[in-house]
Each structure stands twice: as structure tokens, then as C-alpha cells.
Amino acid sequence: MRVPESVKILLKRATCSSTNNNKETVVTTKDDVHYVPPGQWPATGPKPSKIGVLFYYLSIAFCVVGILMMAKCSYAPHKDRPSILALGSILVVIGFFFLGVSNFIYNREQRKLVEYLQGKIAELMEENRGKGPRSPDS
Numbered sequence: 001m002r003v004p005e006s007v008k009i010l011l012k013r014a015t016c017s018s019t020n021n022n023k024e025t026v027v028t029t030k031d032d033v034h035y036v037p038p039g040q041w042p043a044t045g046p047k048p049s050k051i052g053v054l055f056y057y058l059s060i061a062f063c064v065v066g067i068l069m070m071a072k073c074s075y076a077p078h079k080d081r082p083s084i085l086a087l088g089s090i091l092v093v094i095g096f097f098f099l100g101v102s103n104f105i106y107n108r109e110q111r112k113l114v115e116y117l118q119g120k121i122a123e124l125m126e127e128n129r130g131k132g133p134r135s136p137d138s
Contacts, residue, residue: 046112052105059098066091 041047069088073081 045116046109048109049105052102052109055098055102055105059095059102062091062095062098064095066093066095 036042066088069084069091073084073088076084
């Protein structure tokens with residue numbers, strides 16, 4: 001790639017990012033699930049937390065480090081093997097503990113989301129109860 005082309009691309013990115021930020025603001029008339037832009041969560045409903053994802057990544061990190069520590073037992077001296085094996089297995093157990101915590105957080109968030117959506121369904125059913133028969137197409 002030539003230098004002028006790369007400079008032109010960098011300048012285009014710098015100028016377009018400032019103008020695109022103004023276009024992304026969406027004015028909503030209602031605070032409802034149907035009026036929320038894609039990728040965002042409604043203000044009144046439950047939102048996913050980042051702590052569950054953090055615990056999941058910590059569990060993966062601890063398990064990988066523990067397995068790598070236990071793999072070191074294959075070429076370590078015989079007198080060091082029990083301590084290396086104990087440390088590696090403790091790290092794997094800590095990783096499984098963090099995985100359980102992240103699973104608990106994920107299940108709690110899913111349960112709250114389903115309860116919220118069931119409440120919205122019940123609310124919409126109450127709104128449409130007295131409006132007469134529905135058309136066959138809906």
C-alpha cells in the first residue's frame with residue numbers, strides 16, 4: 001500500500017467518526033422494548049451485568065494456568081511433583097468455583113429477563129382483551 005493512500009484512509013476515519021457520532025443519537029417517543037435501537041437494552045427492563053462475564057474469563061484463566069502447571073509435572077524432578085500437582089489442582093478447583101459463580105449469575109439474569117418478558121406479555125394481553133376478535137392473519 002502506498003503512503004498517500006494510507007494517509008487518506010486515516011484522515012477519512014478521523015473525520016467520519018466525529019460525524020457518525022451525531023447521527024447515532026436516536027430520539028425515542030416511548031420507553032418500550034419495540035422502540036429501543038438494536039444492541040441496546042430498554043431502560044425499564046433488566047440489563048445483563050458484566051460481572052458474570054468477568055467470572056467466566058477468570059475461570060478459564062485459572063483452569064488453563066492450573067492445567068499448564070500440572071503438565072509441568074511430566075518433566076519436573078520427583079521431589080517437586082507433589083507440590084506442583086497440588087498447586088495446579090487448587091488452581092483448577094478455583095477455576096471451577098468461578099465457573100459455578102458465573103453460571104449462577106447468568107441463570108439469575110435469564111430468570112429476571114424471562115419474568116420481565118412474561119409481565120410484558122400479560123400487560124399486552126390485558127390491553128388487547130376487550131378489542132374484539134383477532135383477524136386470522138395476526
